[in-house]
Amino acid sequence: MDYIVKLKASGSNDSITEYEAVVGEKIISQKTNVQSIYLIKNGLAKCYLTEDTGNDFIQEFFGAGEVFGEIELITNEISFCTIEALAPTTYFKIPKKTFNQLLKEDAVFNTLLLQLMASKIKYTALRHSYNQSHAIEKKLRKLLNELPNLFQKISKNDIANYLGITVRSLNRVLPTLDTTPTLHQGSSSQ
Numbered sequence: 001m002d003y004i005v006k007l008k009a010s011g012s013n014d015s016i017t018e019y020e021a022v023v024g025e026k027i028i029s030q031k032t033n034v035q036s037i038y039l040i041k042n043g044l045a046k047c048y049l050t051e052d053t054g055n056d057f058i059q060e061f062f063g064a065g066e067v068f069g070e071i072e073l074i075t076n077e078i079s080f081c082t083i084e085a086l087a088p089t090t091y092f093k094i095p096k097k098t099f100n101q102l103l104k105e106d107a108v109f110n111t112l113l114l115q116l117m118a119s120k121i122k123y124t125a126l127r128h129s130y131n132q133s134h135a136i137e138k139k140l141r142k143l144l145n146e147l148p149n150l151f152q153k154i155s156k157n158d159i160a161n162y163l164g165i166t167v168r169s170l171n172r173v174l175p176t177l178d179t180t181p182t183l184h185q186g187s188s189s190q
Helices: 001-011 068-077 096-105 107-133 138-148 154-163 168-178
Strands: 017-021 026-028 036-042 043-052 056-062 082-085 089-095
Touching: 001 089, 001 107, 017 168, 036 068, 043 154, 056 154, 068 089, 068 096, 068 107, 096 107, 107 138, 138 154, 138 168, 154 168
Parallel strands: none
Antiparallel strands: 017 089, 026 082, 036 089, 043 056, 043 082
């Protein structure tokens, strides 16, 4: 984030633009061509895959400093997920041409991107391993420890999708927690 802010502020790269997304706005839609990478400056978004059954599988929640779209640009493939704002979200957009130029000519950018991708792979592997080997209650407690305001910002439906469980299963576990969290009152909080 700091590096992109410096690039933009230096005026050396005016193709890096800043945008705002409102709640519910899709920044990237699944199965579309991605022509830029995105970096969240502030806000909250969800990254999800809609299965052929119509069910959503939430891959991740993105906050400040998170990058997306880089995989599609590197592989020259269409997006496999949708990125949707869950809160007002400000983000930087770096066009494909600028991204490729930075990769070829800017060693600092290249190193930061490689570190970012390695961190994403590590986090995803650890998260999936944990989710496969722990009970729902333990997964939910871990998530609440990482994101204490989770239920104020994210609907129960989205939390259940993220954990890979049903809302019904989530509702069964909630009373077992020491303190029942205040729930987000979104339309899909059920």
